[in-house]
């Protein structure tokens with residue numbers, strides 16, 4: 001089975017866009033793949049953070065992932081900082097990545113723009129991400145389009161290492177959500193749904209109260225005209241609602257379009273509100289159960305970290321050896 005690896009940062013609340021575009025795909029991936037999913041807390045350190053909040057968010061995201069259906073028996077679910085090999089490999093790979101390439105990363109440019117102080121960690125973010133991926137001999141990396149460039153860089157680093165030091169890393173490829181899994185902001189449907197602090201009314205949170213979910217969807221911006229037709233160019237608001245409907249009912253956009261043909265926007269909104277509330281209900285309920293037992297979460301995360309370490313350690317050792325670092329006990333690349 002191909003190995004997949006993906007990560008999610010413990011910053012901000014998980015929203016419907018994350019859920020449909022990423023997490024629900026991961027849930028499907030766990031049976032078709034040898035899957036690892038990681039709460040990337042070390043990546044959260046690349047911008048200023050509050051320690052207590054980081055701890056709480058890390059638990060929350062891990063709990064939400066399990067509530068959404070990631071099953072520690074069917075995948076490896078763990079917290080990045082529990083597996084020190086991620087940081088260790090980053091140092092080695094830092095010496096294969098160049099200043100020029102990291103400087104060209106658009107995410108770095110966006111996040112550093114206008115900041116008075118930019119940490120070295122923010123600059124190095126993509127190398128830590130490359131380490132996450134390469135440590136597990138990953139074949140596929142399911143990500144959003146905004147991570148395309150980082151996975152490209154990961155491939156470049158892996159190929160460069162293999163070229164200089166012999167076959168060491170599997171060169172991974174990124175996979176992207178199918179069209180229709182890109183959920184837009186309800187108030188500003190030409191922008192991707194993003195963090196709730198940027199657009200509280202346009203962002204549905206997975207843990208929002210059902211009444212709030214329904215309200216946000218019913219207030220979604222629609223377009224002029226009254227026909228529920230799929231056309232992201234001229235009808236971004238209505239198209240987004242149709243995509244949501246299709247994604248949450250497991251049908252096609254064409255089927256949703258047919259269902260609402262000739263009806264007013266209000267009918268579409270009511271239906272989308274209903275399917276969204278119903279889709280999130282079991283996640284909310286399971287979350288409440290799991291959150292009531294933090295010791296059980298810690299136990300499951302410890303098992304996940306143990307599994308991840310047992311996969312990461314031999315890959316790190318291979319990379320160390322191929323790079324010529326003297327192995328404890330005297331072994332080296334040539335032995």
Ligand code: TRP
Pocket residue numbers: 005006007008009040043128129132133141142143147150
């Ligand atoms: N950078 C990714 C994001 O912001 C998160 C991430 C970290 C990741 N490490 C990863 C994703 C490894 C895929 C694989 O969404």
